[in-house]
Amino acid sequence: MRRFEYHRAETLEHASRLLAELGEDTFLFNGGTDLLVEIRERLRRVRHVVDIKQIPGLSDITYDETRGLTFGALVTVGRLERLALVRQRYPNLRAAFASLGSIQVRNRATVVGNVCRASPSADTIPPLIADGAFVHIYSRTNMRVVPLAEFFTGPGKSVLAKGEIVTGITVPPALDNSGKAYLKHGRRKAMELSTVGVAVSLTMEDGLCNDIRIALGAVGATVLRAPEAEAMLRGTALDAATIKNAANKAMEECTPISNVRASADYRRDMVGVLTGRAIKQALEAFA
């Protein structure tokens, strides 16, 4: 492994200052499950790591019916995956968390870390976007809150400015009339990067779709919404033919690439298949 310098931040202010002062090639060290592999595999040039794991106040999980679910930057994927609330109210998040890496990785990796890595194939991002989550961002001058759907600017890139740190994520409350699903397509059941990931979160009122958000992973430079497909579904009873048409629309809305994992055409096909299946799975909440 290439050599790097380790810094332990005591506070957010300290971490932010280190990020600003140590220059390029400085990275936050949280779960480390991606960063250390990238250093080892020489995929990322790293001179300094700033460990934020000792900063107090970033490990909390709270839920209330008005604000929703909030968790801090240090909360691991495994902790959230095992939470009864997540299992019962956010089956989409539960599916995404349970499909990330392995049990060992999930006990180390954090959801905030997975989000900030900004990979288009990250499992946690599509259901969080479909649920309308937002991120809390610290900087030494102010705090800001950004909808997750507006957080990403490209593969590995986000709106974070130099010295800014994501302190937590809030997911809106899970309503009784909501249905949620996340489907991951890969070649095996664990230790797998998504070939395609599709999240659907919807609400139903009087048998009609009140609102729906579809988020598509690994088929664009960032996780994408499928706004035209969503528009075709809102206000309908989500019958099979409408779902099929919307799934076809989602295929048009994505922009996949070909690589060793799958061809662009195949990914596009899977967006169609998984969008249809995810809507049906989300509707099972009402069955």
Next chain:
Amino acid sequence: MNINTPIEEREFKIVGKSVRRDDVLEKVTGEAEYTGDVKLAGMLYGKTKRATVAHARIKSIDVSKALAYPGVKAVLTHENVPRVLHYGSPHPRSASCTKDQYILDDKVRFWGEGVAAVAAISEEIADEALDLIEVEYEPLPAVFEPEDAAQPGAPLIHEVGPGGNLVLDPVRVNRGNVEAGFAEADFVLEGTFSGGRPHPAYMEPNVCIADWDGSNKLTFWTSTQSSFMVRGILAEVLGLPLTKVRVLVDHMGGGFGAKQDCFQHEFLCALLAKETRRPVKMEFTRHETFIAGRARHPCKIWLKQGFKNDGTLVARDMKLVYDSGAYGSHGPGVTIVGTTAATSLYRCENVRLEGRCVYTNTPINGAFRGYGVVQSYYALDIQMDEAAERLGMDPAELKLKNVVREGDIAPSGHPILGHGLEICLQHGIDVLDWKTLRNRDRTPDPRQPHIRIGWGVGCEMHGSSAYPGIKEQGNATVKVNEDGTVTLLTGAAGLGTGAHTALAQIVAEELGVRFEDVGVIHGDTDVVPWDIGAFASHTTYLVGTAAKMAATKVRAAVLERAAIKLQVSSADLDLSEGTIFLKSDAGRFMTVAEAMGPSRGIPAANIVANGTYEPTKSYSFAAHFTEVHVDTETGIVEVKRVIPVHDIGRVIHPIAAQGQIEGGIQQGIGHTLTEDYVIDKKTGRSLNAGLVDYKMPLSMDMPDIETIILEAAPDPGGPWGAKGVGEDPIIAIGPAIANAIHDAIGVRFHHYPITPEDILKALREKGA
């Protein structure tokens, strides 16, 4: 018992029991020492600089910056290492290897080949220094496919060999009269088949440590399946007598055949240690296990067979082309074994085979479980399935009709003794109620209308030992200690298969002592008897028989000694569970310890015996039955159940044998559905040299495997009829899956891996 030669029938006390493996406690507690755990005072760390072109001349290498980098102790290039042409596959008495490698050459033949090596005080510094070595290349035209490499006028990758980028002259086998056979046929099937480039991806990356002492003797720890081969080739290339090279290997994290080669980094490690006069360790990254390791040979096969309407096979014409990659390695052996294997499996009197092995500018392919036969039997078995379809017959019935029989001439050229394929197939048909399965209701489940279910069967046979390619020899030394315990010395490697436990069981059984009283010494070429290496499914068969022979001898000597002490004739004595007793009066007895120890002025005994066994070959057999679920919307194939029915002769350790079978099936499922080491055909660069994108199935992906091991066809050449089980289980599962996919969706695939995209494309073409 379906065999002419009598096999000794007896009540077994230790053989056939799943005794606790001798290595299990140290492995589960983490105490077991693997090569990478060895640390020596003053040890340096070596790293290899690898080429970033597929085919080039090296115009210049500037190492001055690397040498000046703090912490760097030595840098090697082709300009300062001995230039000795050597084998990559170091089987000294084998036709199946080719001399085409230098430690470092001024020519690069594949992307990732080593062009220089650095030793430094830390792995990090060595790694950083690699970037400071400046290499100027003069690119040469490169070829990445055997078809292109075999074209007249294609750029030549080697100056040695038969030319035309052939690794060896074409292998040709002719039996009977193929033209007459086809003339007699009622119909002919013809098809082309191809196999990808699966990688063994063993758990333990290659690692070695070299240390020279003051007497100019090299001690070399390395993760190898064939320590005596490594000793031999290091001595040859470095110009040393065998007394000056000692190779050590204790536990290994797998090899699957690939760790039979002598690798470039092993020579470099020895030379860096010599240059610096300090111990040097070189350990592959996972990435390097791909680019600098050994994969299975990609293969293209053309197969044409003639059949009678009653299902009889009357002619087989087959051409195989194996892609060797940039060096010969095991290409010749794989080509010979894979090609000649096609004389058999399904009986045919008129056979014409031609196997070629071609150099390409891609990473090296080598020995890998199933050794060329995975490829050829994939084609043979699938085409037999197609013949059944054409005839409207049950494929299992047609295969049963055509499988090899007792006394048929095996690929090795001698008659098969202990044939078991017929029994395996019939047993599977019976336990699965196969006919009912075939005639089941095929209406899809309305809750999952996109899922189609299919069942398939595949067959295989595979030899234990590399005869006749190599005339092999198994050796063992057994010593009885004065406290009645026993020490077995063996050169057989411990890849993780439990081979040493099986050998100890054999010695304990034959000698008549408790299993716990047998200790095994292995993995030190200065101490243990010579061994050819752990490959060709032969350790239990070959070394097991040698160990049994040595145990027979020491048993007789122990009884002689006891006879003197008991003042009876040794012929009247028997020995069981460490106690020697009078056959006629079990009340008169003494322990082995009492017999061995000093008494009444007699010094303790020194009883040592060697066993040497030179076998021909035995064959193991299997039929794999499998159920697959095909998702017709995503193209994903899930293997749900596998019922492997094996005949491996006498089973020494049932759980270890079952473990081999389950592991082989896991690898075979991967090769057939998800695993392919992909080389970019424009640049020669590896596209998935790592475990992120090289997709092996993991435990969670594994189906139910209901292993059935029959003991109906023992071979007189193995201990109590034991045969090999190392390679068999990876062969039949591939065609079984391909045949099951056809049963599910009505589409034939002639290649592996069969990807979801292939499934969807084929379904569309079928629908169109």
